[in-house]
Amino acid sequence: MKRIYVLTTVCVLSCLGFTINAQNHIDHMVWDQLLLLNVSNEGKVDYKGFIRDKFLFDKYFKSLSTNYPTENAEDTEKLAYWVNLYNAIVMKMIIDHYPVNSINDLENPWKKKSITINNNQYSLDDIEHTILRKMNEPRIHFLLNCAATSSPKLWNRAYTNRNITQALEERTLDYINDSTKNITTNGEVNLSKVFEWYAKDFDNGDIKNYINRYSKEKISKTSKIGYLEYNWSLNERQ
Known part of the structure; x- marks a missing residue:
């Protein structure tokens, strides 16, 4: 009954035109409902469920190419839009080619131009x-x-200009303190490859200082940092 109720609600919103709300903000409600329905609290994804809901997903995805933040939009709205778009592109790649074992099984997923916005084409790397x-x-x-299994969890809610500030803090806390992603106990420090790949983004490379802002287990200045192998297997709910 829950699935029927949610899908009925989403269909009504879709028919009413869900992309822009009364305040002229981009509305991600359909994406929000699809995520809530098909993604667990642990970030595991029911890709078959997304495929069943593909009509609604494709309608939302198409809307992103024509309804995007203006230059004068709030930074939070811009951030929410581009994060949602990135995650939606990944979702589209997987469900369009399902079944797959990993996004890396696809042809050049990071540089493939996946959407056109205001006459500009964008890939995941571009975004x-x-x-x-x-x-x-x-x-x-x-x-x-x-x-990917080692990826930060796909949140089962859409990001919006209203929730993204809090979400940034909560998702960071969650990821850094996730013992399947980062091991910082008993003097052992093995971090996600995310911190190696994007080191300069975190306090200009001061990874320890950045981690210690969020980690329950603090890293000493003398600790040697290692990096865990990244698990690219699909984050699918079984």
Whole structure:
């Protein structure tokens, strides 16, 4: 009954035109409901569920190419839009080619131009490196999901201009203190590859200082940092 109720609600919103609300903000409600329905609290994804809901997903995805933040939009709205778009592109890649074992099984997923916005084509790399990272907000790395087991969890809610400030803090705390992603106990420090790949984004490379702001287990200045092997297997709910 829950699935029928949610899908009925989403269909009504879709028919009413869900992309822009009364305040002229981009509305991610359909994405929010699809995530709530198909992603667990642990970030595991029911890709078959997304495929069942593909009509609604595709409608939302298409809307992102024509409804995007203006230059005068709030920074929080811009950030929410681009993070949602990144995660939606990854979702589209997986469900369009499902079943797959990993996003890396696809042909050049990071550089593939996946959407056209205002006559400009964007890939995942374009969004991450030329837009999001230039916003000088390192916590975005804990919101972006690349459908991998070692990836930050895909949140089962959409990001909005209202919730993204709090979400940045909560998702960062969650990721840094996730013992499957980072091991900082008993003097052992093995971190996610995220901190190696994007080291300069975190306090200009002072990884220990950045980690210690959020970690329950503090890293001493003399600790040697290692990096865990990244698990690219699909973050699928079984």
